[in-house]
Amino acid sequence: MGTKNIMIKSTDFIGHLGIHINYESNIPVDVSLDVKEIHLDDLGHVSNGVYYTLLDIAIGSSVPTLPRDSSVTIDLHVEVFKRRNAEKLICKAYGVHKEGKIGWGQGDIIDEEGTLVARGMGTFKIMEGGRTNG
Amino acid sequence: MTTIMEIKQEYENHHYLHHLGIEILSLEKEKVMIRLNVQDYLLNTNGTLHGGVCASLLDIIQSIQLRIVTKIRSSCINSTVFFMAPVQTGIVYAEASILSKAYKTAFVEGKLIDEKGRLISKGISTYRILI
Numbered sequence: 001m002g003t004k005n006i007m008i009k010s011t012d013f014i015g016h017l018g019i020h021i022n023y024e025s026n027i028p029v030d031v032s033l034d035v036k037e038i039h040l041d042d043l044g045h046v047s048n049g050v051y052y053t054l055l056d057i058a059i060g061s062s063v064p065t066l067p068r069d070s071s072v073t074i075d076l077h078v079e080v081f082k083r084r085n086a087e088k089l090i091c092k093a094y095g096v097h098k099e100g101k102i103g104w105g106q107g108d109i110i111d112e113e114g115t116l117v118a119r120g121m122g123t124f125k126i127m128e129g130g131r132t133n134g
Numbered sequence: 135m136t137t138i139m140e141i142k143q144e145y146e147n148h149h150y151l152h153h154l155g156i157e158i159l160s161l162e163k164e165k166v167m168i169r170l171n172v173q174d175y176l177l178n179t180n181g182t183l184h185g186g187v188c189a190s191l192l193d194i195i196q197s198i199q200l201r202i203v204t205k206i207r208s209s210c211i212n213s214t215v216f217f218m219a220p221v222q223t224g225i226v227y228a229e230a231s232i233l234s235k236a237y238k239t240a241f242v243e244g245k246l247i248d249e250k251g252r253l254i255s256k257g258i259s260t261y262r263i264l265i
Binding site: 011013016037057 | 144145146147148151154174185186189193197207209210216217
């Protein structure tokens, strides 16, 4: 979808989960998380909701083609391959296609060893001059 | 056989559930319901509930519903979430139902509704039952 300058807007929820946005990254969009106890379920595994959130943020930020634009999630599909005790999760996403004000993107989550943990694809409404990512 | 009390105890140790502020309202086999009071820290920059929160709520309600019915642990292998309407304030309720359950696989759907009964989000997931 071409080169662009990514502008992920940090939100309270991103801060609440401790998600780190790599502003140096352009394509793919790069967000990461140092896993803490708050991200775990009762078995000590990273909760699936954490994966969904990482993918929603990263894919949603990868879809708009202009830095001033943002996106609203229409749907998100996630495949979870591996549930384990990761120390760090890295999510990289990129836009796949854009048609009018609808954009599609996909992203992968890997752990600190580079193991593929989850893959997501989402449909987003592009908001011109909007504010949201997620 | 795991009892409902033991399952309730398990979810009391679910750190992510507590970090989001999710409350368990009902853990009966016929009706499992959780709720979330929408707080500022759960919003996106547009002032609406973050998509990740909706997806997390659906994941948790679906897994609780399946756990309560089967009494066996399961693992979500894929999930699709549809975002219908934004919500800014108030309480969001989540409930789920099992569409199909075979020996090792189950399909579960969940939905989020606001205080007025408006559909906020809907999800459907595939679970591997850990026999």
